[in-house]
Amino acid sequence: MTLISDDGSSRTQESDVRPSPSLERVLNPSTIAVVGLSDKSPVAPFIEPTLDSDAEVFFVHPTAPTVLGKPTYRTIADIAEPIDAVLSVMSAERTVTLAEECATLDCGGLVIYAAGFSEVGADGEDLQRRLAAAAQRGGMAVIGPNSLGYISVPRSLNLTASADYRPPAGGVSIVSHSGAMIGGIAIAARARTGMGISRLISAGNEVTTDMADYVDFLASDPETAAVGLIVEGIRRPEEFLRAARRCIAAGKPIVALKLARNSRTQQMAASHTGALAGSAWAYDVAFRHAGIQLAHDLEELVDRLSLVGQLDPAKWNKVERLGVVAGTGGFASLAYDLAEAEGLVLPPLDDLADWVRSTIPGITVPNPLDTTGFGATFWTDIVDRYVGSPELEAVVFVNMWGEGDDSPMYRRLIDDVAVAARRFGKPVAIAAGAGPVGAYAQDVIGSDGSVALGYGLRGTLRGLHTMGTFVRDRGTPRPPADAVTPVPRPTGPLPDAGDGRSFLPFTQAMALLDRFGISTAPHCTVDTGEQVEPGFAGPYAVKLADVPHRTELGAVALDVGRDDLERAVADIRAIAQQHGLPETVAIQPMTAARGELLVGIEGRSELGPMVVLGIGGILVEVLERVGGRPAPLTHTDAVALIDEFRDLRLMHGYRGSEPWHLAQLADLLVGFGQLAAACHGWIESLDVNPLLVTEDGLVAVDALCIVRDTEGNR
Template structure:
């Protein structure tokens, strides 16, 4: 759905607004825009000093954006009338739609049908509308917090969040807002449409998302790739990260609110960075919106020059916590020791007592250092001539050496005076406190690294049909595939599996073709360990007795008596692999350490399916810090090449069976001397 007309309107009709409306003052700045604004009211002669039409049909010519400030029922009638006119779309404040469940379903259905019939986009309902600061478009029920115009655009499912973002941006020197869009219930137009619009929006340089749920993940991630390809970093704040907030989100906007882990994994895979509150969201966007994109680089080595030892020490601790590297700068150690007596640590540099004397040389050497990708200057700046000179020296060096340079206050904003000193050519950014500034540099560097990697979507495999047979699980009420079918699927998609023999209820017990000792288990039971339905190290002479005991257990618990026999397999480690097909973003492949490590470490990594080889390798790399997979104390790595191939194969299976695989657990995936081998699989299927 195209949203160009409604977001860049040449003509606007505001329906239902009167001078006494509580939102009249919020909308009034729109009269200063380049758009032609009309008012429609059944009784008022004038609205905001302009004559009012009695109905929308009386407004002359095409109408790009219609803003309704009426109730749900009247807004639906308005939409149905607009469908017969040439209208680009509606912006709807009213609640009373899908967020009420069945009570509002009819209103939302009629609204969507009117939009379809009139080829109109809908912003909302249950929305606070949108703001375009540079264009003075305020089709909003949000107060005018008067942020400075700039390049940051934000799409939010939560309407009130756009006000919070405007306030946070206004508190930060040099940070400006382009667009704030409240998505609301997304009756027809959703966050994917807005993101696609922002990818080519000339007013937008960086994008923030406040997300409850994604309705169309394929379109959403395609739009995100467009934004990143256009040089526009995307940072997301995922709301509803636990069960209670998911319920709150559903009651608030009617939006979906799925598993936060899946969102974190999928966003990271797409190059969308994460924030965990509004302050962090704005901080991560602030520097990329200020620094000239021609100066961006991967920012893997940062230098910090601080006005006091306390700020220097704090900057180092914060940088470490934020995953940033401050190299030791050995090449500058002798010069620092000779220039600033008593200082032995060049980075971060403490200039206490000597900064003003040697400042110009310090700035030139640090900004000009080939060992640094970016430099931060920290102090408690003020509007005094001395600080003007110090900041000007930073700006001069930044223009000379062409790399990201930021000026940060020890806490809070630097101050508007600094803007007059540094100018507006994007050579220097102004940060908000030490942590906020470093987070901004982290986002800039991570974006450049991700853009260089430029992950392309992996072609999905052809769908595979669900095996016809499925077994009911009396415990969960779900259904799962028989052992034979589940293992066959793994083998079909390149997951190495252990050999097995199936002994049906009526079969005579015979030794399988492979040698013992054996692992013997009830094959078609979802939770066989709880039933004691597994026997290990069974000799060939004991096989018949083991099968008999397992059949007795099956009869006792009214489960299938089919028995699986496998060779005992020695291992030096266990992995857990799986597929979560319940995410609204599509199937996710999971990897973790098996055995007791799953519960002890509670460490699971993942990627959206299907995976490329590089996706699999980067997922494995996430476990390097645990030292087990990659080898330790002279031990061999856990067949990492084969593991990458196995993850790719599992991802293809997950994608091919996305319509029917609820979950798939490969537990354990044994690490043997000769390679990896799956000895069990539980595949839960949708009914």
């Protein structure tokens, strides 16, 4: 995909860029200098486990002779060898002085706890500029400032101000803009038997090193099997999405939790698109398109990553047909409901139906299977038949095997599952009815990636859904969109939308649509003193041309005959005079329609321009539902976007009605994507509402295009 930046330059999607050597040194250090720590420091116990790592740790303190039992250096310059990671536990100002000293030495970079930088205003911004300048001079990576540092669990590297929660080691790495949430992740991981953490990284203010850098690093990190992100905002979207694609191409699923989602509810008075397609919505759209899956709280984030962190990637599949074997009827019923809610399909298993009916008295439903009272008797055969069934791609076994149920019988049941999983090479999960599976189960199944232990039924199903979605998305080719040539912003004064923002006049907006192959209705405009000669047959729609909300002003007249046209134009012009508005009047032929669509562009997104689609007219406000894709779109993107509305049964046809010209709609969406990318430097938002669905095709009768000012400010 080629995108167009605000300055008009093209930006290519693919890259062979690898993580910076300085970040590699900081996150995989052989030598560490901890500066400013004393034995009395409240974070000393959190850092102390680092002494058990394979890295050489030096302590720098101006007065304390020892720290954590080790002799100190008075300054960092006194350490004779290169330092990969410098951890500062000092104030903001003293940390900046330290960074400026490190810039003259051989240091990979710094980990900085201190607050008091850009987040506090002008004084802090000056410190942050000095810090960034020092990092640039020294070629150093900086984790933070205003960060809780990082933890590498397998290496026992605790360069962190977060409590030592001691999560189990594993393959899941987390990067969080919110420092405190790495502690929440560690706590959640400890609660899940089998879940393991590789790295916990608190990004902080991202003075030099940001989310894109961390994801790029993790794409090549051999200790990371899956990635979780807790995101406030992405500073460099192109680089971030490129890094995410590298990570996914390396076989590492990414799940993201987007914070500050309430921005979607902020109403933008001039634009339906702006009201419905806010910041969080744009992140959801761009993340899904890039193959990044979504979570909505920490528990869900951990659940979605837990199973992929445990199962051997060689056993992953699309999980399009899931089997559930339950220890009770209640769990069987709940499993069916939750699987449906999580988008997983439990097929009826026709090939097992006769065997189930003849083997397990009173049971007629093979999937989910209720083994109440008979499971122990037929268990080994049940496990073999379900795990080995060619109709199933994955199987969940759910029972009340929690921490207090470490019985020989349960161990035997779990062992049978593990044996079958290894034999058939299929993803298999064991779930307790609620909460974690007992820790004894880990001893039974081992750690060869044949069986995963879930957390409750819903958490287990979410983990399988994440695995299946990753395999499906990764296997779906994503051809690049066509390159786009930038279109310059129109020159000259533009009408005011009434809130200080400008918009394109009616004729310019319609011409822009025509330029990108978006069908528009015939139209003409009449200025003061001009003769009213539309050049097309009526009846007519007459409206003020260059106002954003003409309906609210009563400045629209419909079904106007030719004899009444001049009077209608005069009446509309009088409304403009009454409100001090431009007096240009637009005339169009009335267009019969059997449906309406909203198609728009959201240009304010931090992740680049978005194309927005929804049911138009008043239904866009009633349904409050829109879909979208990052611009520019491929035809495949457009078809997939249209298909998201199939459940509404409007544009796809209902009660024998014809679909809404879906092939043409796909072409128009591609055109909107080209328009959005080409004009990204100056379009803030664009609404075509309605895009009319006529018997002959789709036609735009109006467009509201909000424009940034001449400096490109949003």
